[in-house]
Amino acid sequence: MGERKKILLVEDELDFAKMVKIRLESLGYEVSIAGDAYSGTQAIIKSTPDLIILDLMMPAGGGFSILERIRSIPAKATIPVVILTGKTIDQALKEQAETYGVSAIFSKPYDSVQFVQKIKTLLMS
């Protein structure tokens, strides 16, 4: 088994972030948490994670503001992104996500089986 895959979780609800971290660490991934859009963007710029999990509604800029910023950086443009949101997923949101090349959207509370399945698939390729 080679190097552990790194996942960045950008989520302002720390209780929830901890749960997701426990879940993903139990699968053998290395998980770091950023509590807002700014530190999330900084973390991505500093160290390129293998996968980004993004909340959409956070104080001082949502997940899309991070995507706007990092998608213009060639080295970061292809990092797979999964959105995890409390918003209702409607067609408008889906299409907006598609514009930014988002790989999957899950609404809270998510089905952990499906969520884990998706993360595994994305990190395998």
Next chain:
Amino acid sequence: MNKNTYILIVEDSPTQAMLLKRLLTNHGYQAFIAKNGKEALVSIRQNRPDLVISDIVMPEMDGYEMCRTIKNDHSLRDIPVILLTSLSDPEDVIRGLEARAEAYVTKPYNEDTLLTKVKAILEMDIRQEDDEKLEIHLKDKYYTITSNRQQIMNLLFFTYENAVQQNRELIKVQNELKKLNEQLEEKVEERTADLKAEIAERKRVEQSLKEVNERLKELDRVKSDFLSTVSHELRTPLAIIREGVSLCLDGVAGETTQPQQELLTNAQDNVDRLTRLINDLLDISKIEAQKVSLWRKSLNLCDLVQRVKKSFEQQAEKMNVQLKTDLPDKSIVLFADEDKVMQIFHNLLSNAVRYTEAGGEISIRVEEKEEEVLCSVSDTGIGITKENLPKLFSKFEQIGRVEGPGYKGTGLGLAIVKGLVEKHGGTIGVESELGKGSNFWFTLEKVPFPKILIVDDDENVVQEVRTLLSEDGYGFWEAYNGIDAVTLARKEHPDLIILDMVLPGMNGYEVIGRLKQYEQTQAIPILIISAYSVDEKRLHQIDIPSAIPIQKKPINHVELRRNVTELLIKE
């Protein structure tokens, strides 16, 4: 002395005569009446009155002639005569002079004036002497006046007095008129002030209506925000609970016993139930607040039905219920919101599965009609009583609930379905027989696909956009210059215009300017595609109510399709 004063009234109108007689009698004179000049002369000769007051226009002999006769008779000429005339003509004065009358009283007479004159005349020394003749020329006629100087002066003064009197009355009337006029002006001013106040009031009301409207809009916006905030705020703690329970169940926090597993599974199922309830509540709130906008795109209905069916297959198999479809051979492509149509089928199928017992059958049917598509989901389940049918599409009506394992309804599913069907211009209904099954049907309106006008001088770009968007079922027109674009837009009223800004002849800004001028084209949404950066200030000056999405070349396909869909959403 008056009692012995004898006055003869010559008047053909009995009423006038009696009025005058009463006036004179009341003031102590003895008055008698003659009906005309002739009768008067007889009476004068017999009784010799002290004064004659005579009307002018009378049958048989008029006032002038009678007066003349008196004055020509030496035995009678000292009897003074007062003529009642309207004095409407200077000739009346001349005629009076000619007839040698002593005075005039204008008709209608003022009682005091008449009495004063009567008194004055009676006190006057009237002696008629022969005088030289006086010739007067008036209005192309010659008149010979034979009155003496005293008579002339008297008559003229009486005339003058009359004129003054009339003048005074005229002034009085004028003053009254002036007063009335002033009052009128005051009233007009008052009314004007009232009107001004009324206008101001109306403006004020209008303004406050505007403010109320703004406030309502704001509230509406707050309500929308509220819904999405509520959604977020409720889902986050639920997610924490669910993930916590789920981690325990999965043994991440250590081994769990069988009874613990059961308790945790129960908790998880109910978190899921609460999640469904929140989702449904949000959906119904949006429907009721008319906040649902359809994200219409090209939709292959049969494909969609197959997908929904597939998502229920596992559950149906577990419950030993057979799922069948009855679809037309020809594919049906609708301009509809895929998610919403999916939700309609999903909710109906959830119900069908829930209320159908093992060994039962559920079938989904789709049939294309002239103007709509008829879809149905029927089952061989428990059915619904007639009394319960009308309540079915109301909120929180769960009728004869027989719950399947681990999946409880929210009581909102059918209310949501009804709202979504109606939003798609359709109707919904149900037929059911207790113990035999139910058939839920609904229609979806076949909304015509929007037509898009593509304007670009580069044919490759036009074809690229066209190919890309034709997947979504739109119709197209093409224009390669600004003038053709405006002409086509005015003629065909496209639902959307995709416009390049750099065009030969008329450029993109000018095209937009033109389109905004015509009523039939000003509301058409415009999507700008341009290889160069667009002068947004200039766009703003052409007065575009909503910002136009700007798509830089090279074209990002996903973004283009998304913008097109968004611009075509009609509230």
